[in-house]
Each structure stands twice: as C-alpha cells, then as structure tokens.
C-alpha cells in the first residue's frame with residue numbers, strides 16, 4: 001500500500017498560537033476561537049451536481065483543503081463537512097432537457113466532481129451529506145419556523161420572514177432597511193411575499209418535478225435550508241467555521257444563518273470566504289479551449305499547478321487563471337521537482353526541519369493564511385539548499401531540506417521525483433543501513449538492502465550514503 005510520505009518531519013507537538021483568519025461577520029481578522037480545544041468543526045458549501053466543476057469550484061476546494069491540511073498539521077482534529085446538493089432547479093432542468101432522471105444527473109456529476117477533486121489533491125470531506133437524505137429533517141425545521149411565526153405559507157411554498165430575524169444583513173454588511181431601499185433580491189419576488197428579501201424554505205412542486213410530501217403539499221426544500229440543517233446536525237450548535245466562495249456570503253450564508261437565529265440556535269462562529277477566479281485572456285481560450293471548466297485545466301496542465309497558484313495568491317484576493325499564470329506555475333513546479341531529485345541523490349536519510357524556518361512558516365500561515373508569504377519562504381529555502389549543496393555543505397542543507405518537505409506537506413503540495421516519495425520507515429531503514437556500514441556490520445547492511453529490494457525499492461550506494469527510490 002502506498003503511504004503518505006514523511007521524511008523526518010514531525011509536526012509541532014503543541015499549538016503555540018491559534019490561527020487568525022478574516023471573519024466576514026465582524027469584518028476583521030481575528031483568532032479562530034475553538035468551541036472545544038483541539039477540535040475544529042468546519043462546514044464548506046459543496047457543489048450542486050448538474051455539470052462539470054468549474055474553476056471557481058476548484059479554488060474554494062483548494063483554499064479550504066489548504067486550511068484544513070494546515071490545521072491538521074498543527075495537531076488539530078478537523079471534522080470537515082461539505083454537502084452535495086443533489087436536488088435543485090438546475091438538476092431538474094437538465095434532467096427534463098435530456099430525458100433523464102434527476103438522480104441519474106446527480107449521481108454522474110458527483111462522480112465527476114470527486115474525480116476532479118482527487119486529481120487536484122483535495123482530501124475527501126469527513127462527511128459529505130446529500131440533500132436528498134435530509135429532507136425529513138428539513139421539513140421538521142421549516143415546520144418549527146412556521147410554528148414560531150417566523151415563516152409563512154403562500155400558494156407556491158413556504159417563506160422565511162426576514163423582518164422577524166434580528167441582525168439580518170450581518171454578512172451582507174447591510175441592514176434590511178438598506179436592502180429594501182436597494183430593491184432586495186428581485187429574483188425571488190412573488191406577489192404573496194411580504195418582503196423582497198424573504199426567501200423560500202419549501203418550494204411546491206410543479207407537474208413533472210420530483211417531490212416529497214410535506215404538511216404544505218408536495219415539493220422540495222430550498223437550498224438555504226439544506227445547509228443550515230446539515231451543518232447543525234453534523235457539527236452541532238456553535239460550530240467553529242463556515243466557509244465558501246465570497247459569492248455565497250449573501251444571500252446563501254446570510255439566509256442559512258437567519259434560519260438558525262430565528263430558531264434561537266447558535267450558528268457558525270467564524271465566517272471565511274475566498275475571492276473570485278478571473279479567467280484571463282483570449283490566448284488561453286484559443287490554445288486550451290474553455291478554461292472555465294476544471295476538467296479542461298486538469299487535462300491541459302499539471303494538476304498541481306492550480307494548487308500552487310492558489311497558494312501563491314492570498315485566498316481573499318482575486319486569482320487570475322491564464323496561460324501565462326499556469327505556465328509560470330508549471331515552471332515553478334519543475335524547479336521544486338528538480339530540488340526533490342537533487343535532494344534524493346545528494347542528501348539521503350532523515351531531514352529534521354529547521355525550527356527557525358518552520359516558525360516563520362507558521363507565522364505566515366497563522367496571519368490570515370498568508371500562503372503567498374509561506375510559498376516565498378519555500379522557494380527561498382530551496383535556493384538556500386541549492387547554494388549549500390553547490391558548496392558541498394550537506395550538513396547545512398539538511399535541515400533546510402527538512403523544512404521544505406515539511407512546509408510542502410503542510411499545504412498538500414506534492415513534490416515528484418525524489419526523496420519526497422519515500423515513506424519515513426523506508427528512509428529510517430536506509431539510515432539504519434548507513435549506520436551498519438559505518439560500524440562495519442556489513443552482514444546487517446546487506447540484509448537491510450535485500451529487504452528493501454524485496455519490497456520493490458532500488459537501493460544505491462552514493463558518496464553521501466544509501467539512496468532509496470522506487471523501481
């Protein structure tokens with residue numbers, strides 16, 4: 001079985017200081033104060049599965065994957081919940097257009113989604129709840145809102161009365177009065193709606209649409225109801241972090257929160273939103289086709305390039321995807337892979353990470369996830385290793401090598417072609433072989449070599465010791 005590689009890099013035993021992240025609700029960068037020490041519960045709105053993932057999906061998935069991996073690397077236990085919206089108007093429209101069932105569309109698109117996520121190295125959620133499995137719970141929530149006088153029934157469904165929700169507009173940074181003056185969300189205006197900002201909790205089915213029975217008639221739940229029910233069910237009240245693309249802050253997240261507030265339940269404590277993707281230039285579309293589709297990107301460039309681009313821009317800034325930026329990322333990856341190969345050949349064995357570099361890495365990451373600064377440190381460290389090795393100073397290079405490996409692992413950036421692909425127990429056995437040779441115990445050294453070869457490793461003797469690589 002292929003294991004995750006770990007070459008001499010131990011995560012810090014204790015968390016020195018908790019990460020600080022921008023919180024959309026307060027509009028400030030503040031500490032992520034955990035509900036329970038050592039544990040993080042995070043909910044990230046997942047895809048509506050009716051088509052291939054686009055670049056925006058890739059970005060939010062990578063941003064929150066980096067955050068999750070980093071938190072785990074610091075020793076925290078992360079419960080990462082991300083939903084699959086498998087019932088929705090888009091899915092129904094496509095099903096009707098193509099003469100298929102909504103279920104068929106959703107199942108196939110979900111499979112494509114996870115293939116793409118695997119390709120860009122996004123870890124699977126701890127739990128990925130499906131909307132269709134939560135309909136009973138959603139009906140119960142809507143019924144409670146109606147009972148409490150927070151929601152009302154119309155001829156086409158059930159709506160939340162946002163005027164009854166204290167602090168509505170927290171995430172939009174706009175009061176309900178301001179929204180009214182601005183016209184509210186006109187796409188939802190129906191004659192029976194009491195306010196333009198009121199939103200649908202339960203939508204009555206039109207003929208031919210999939211439906212579930214409810215006290216208000218056959219229909220389906222609204223999207224905003226889905227996420228509030230699943231996040232509270234799987235993470236509990238007052239969970240730590242709710243995330244998504246910045247386009248979700250309003251109205252989706254605002255409306256999730258409104259339902260929880262209307263029921264007197266504590267909702268997310270910290271709101272994190274990432275910036276948009278800007279797809280650059282004609283050059284890209286001419287040479288590489290429709291680049292708004294994540295599958296096209298994966299087919300045309302090294303899938304690691306997207307992670308590197310995400311890492312090299314701040315998560316709240318716009319990210320430009322263009323031929324130029326992906327080319328640049330691929331060149332940077334080539335440099336990192338060359339580093340990994342050189343290290344495999346010239347600096348075998350264990351690489352304890354340089355504590356000063358790791359301290360600076362953590363300072364950057366914990367300052368609102370400053371991944372551009374963290375990546376600058378990675379590339380600067382690679383340069384330092386190359387300078388030291390050019391001068392023949394393996395001892396000076398070694399801890400910086402360890403730091404680079406550690407930082408890349410913490411953000412999920414896989415280096416190819418070298419020591420990075422050797423699991424730690426294999427590296428330890430190679431080191432044990434060197435120790436045996438140094439003490440002239442050649443029988444033991446040979447025995448270790450034979451074992452490693454039997455397990456499919458190529459074992460070479462180099463000037464600086466045993467080199468192990470995959471055959």
Ligand SMILES: [Zn+2]
Nearest residue numbers: 045046227252
């Ligand atoms: Zn959501």
